[in-house]
Amino acid sequence: MAPGGWSLALLERRPHDRPPRRADGRGVRPGLMGAGILVSGGILLVDGIRKLMPNRGVRRQVVIARGVRGVVAGVARAAGLDVRKGDLSQRDLRSRWAYLALGLTLVGVAALMVRAGVAAFVHHGTLHGNPWSVGLALSLGVPFLLAGGLALAIAARYRRCPGSLLRLVGRTWLGRLRPLPEDPTERALALIPVSRAEPTRVRPMEGGDAP
């Protein structure tokens, strides 16, 4: 225990209390069983996560849609059609619980980092008295703290957040990517970057159409 009540169990070395076992083949079966249990656990975990994420795959969908839009815009421009700008990366608010969980996690990670850096500085050990350990911990911890604070602020105010914060949500990972519209007309408007009112604005070149 360090002065001031700090402890850092992770940095404490523990002596081997048992001699290493010899490889005699007796561990094969438990190893196989362990692997089976681990794989099964992994499968169940993945199943659970999938059930919790009904919107998974939206990011991929949006990336593909951006590609489609780019291709179609290129073709339309070549044909002389008027191409308008658009944004397929709009984001919405996540659920309030998600912000709360995210905020608490980020703040917790930030606190752990700062605590570990300070503990390393205070305790007798390799990094004792080294200001880099504190500097590094702070430089890593502060962004986490800020991000966590933002998430908690959004969780607290949610739709009543200030406009600047909502804009931040709409453009960064703080928000959830908006899925493409299911309705064919809206989808077409999102993906065809052409003003339908003006199909062609090109004038025939001199000499007319014929070569």
Next chain:
Amino acid sequence: MGVRGGRLAVLQTRPITVQRSLRADDDGFDTEPATEATYTPIGVQEMLPGIVPPLLWTINGPMLEDAFHRLFADLGISARWGTGPFQAVGRFRGRAALNLSLLREASASMPGGSRAEVERQYLGRVLTQDEEPRPSGGKLGRGLAGLRALRIRRRVEDEVLLFAEAVEWVLALGVSLSALPIGRLLAYRTRVRDLAHRGYAVEVAAAAGAAAAYRGLEMALERWVGKEEAPLWAQRITAPPTPSGQAGCNCAITLWDLYGEHVSGRAPYEALMAGPPDGAEERIKALGGEGERFLAALGAAMRHFGSMAVYGGPTWDEDPAFVWECITRCGGLGPTAAPQVRLAKTRSDRDEAFRELQARLRGSWKWRLSRVLTGQIVDVRGRVLRRLATDAAGFLSLRERAKAALLVLGGEERRIILEAARRLLGSGHIARPDDVFLLADGELEEMLLGGEPVSSAEVMRRRVALQRAHDGEPLPETFEGLPGVEALTLVSGDVLEGWAASPGRIRGRARILRSLADGRDLREGEILVARSTDPSWTPLFLVAGGIVLEEGGPLSHAAIVAREFGLPAVLNVKGATHLISTGEDLVVDGTGGLVARAAGEEAA
């Protein structure tokens, strides 16, 4: 140079140039075969069927060639490429062929690939153990190849989705080609071609992915149910998992829907059935409102189908006779023949087959014991099996979707070609609209930009050569160097063997179809016997009772569509169109890969 006897003598040296002397059936666009390479028309016939005229070859050939280069580069396969422009594909006597030697060489480095697999897929041959070369690179190398394949797999999937959707929206732009000045027309064509280039690469990659995924499933099943039963189970549990898998059957489904919505029980029905299909359009047009609505919907659908077989090739709306024939046939078919009903049944059969397989595996004591010994709380192998089956079916769907989208885009390319032909005809550069197909892609562009036209004599020479190639024999199954005339070594008998491509058993009359136009004669329940099919034949699958083809493997278009429609199909039946006659009573056993004359079958 010197002066001798008051005369100036000039000695000029220059490299000796030899122009390739053209055979009577060579229009000048056939490729020089790569040294000591073996070629086969099998496999490429689905994308480039029959005689490929110069324009379509100079558009499609380089894109297909490049698709193979990209695939090999992605997979890290170091093939011995030659120096000519065409190495992976070639054109001989006007017909496209694949460089089988290159595929054999590259097969060992492909995920799930081997020389045996290439022989099986393309030629239906089973190699003996002595013939099968040892895989190079060892286990580590093959493992790395597998990892590379996994990495590109997701990308291929995304690329197919992107390509298919982009094609839809490009068509939705509805560019009016006749209003475009020549510069814009060429720029538009370049963009459309870029997209097609991408489509070819995606289609070839998806085909390779489908082969790898399907083979992976078969190999897993071989371990669990044995070598004998594995191919059948693989067929039964790989029906397309999503509606997008229907892309290959889209034209058949659309025709059926149009019939149901606009014809069945309505005024156009009487007009349609009142006479031969040739005059149906006129009769329906005379009905006014209801008839015109049907014609408009049919026209829009036909334009949307795009090319019938080759990218940039003939479109459905150019020759609607076949479509009218198919629409008329819909009237004679019962509701159970509906594609949706068949697809739903295929899916329920697939789910049933999967449950049956799982129950069988879980019922075996070996399976249960190993599950207990390896601590599987969840049935991991069952999950793996489901995953493999979903992947294989997913890739088959992706491949069909990519191919269908490429043909839809081909319809737009065709519109551009025809617009170019209209302009060249107007300026007197060509004498007939279809002369444009006898030009190379570069020549067409040159002429559109006002360059020197290709002489009419040269165009005529190409036309005559193509006609001779068309009248000649098809390419042999495999050939080295220049193809000779196929020497068929047929084993006649009451039972013919081939690849079991789609399970089921049916008895019916044989109908030999030499071309799509012969499809008019196919009656409901007859066995369609042909050399090969391409996507344009799909509506015939609604009418046919079974499929027997001389070419094709378990992953070819015919096999996939036959499985989707639940038709028994046997592919790779050597000499089927020679050994079977129209009207013969056949039994097609798509489960065992056998085609029997009914008398022989009854005796058995």
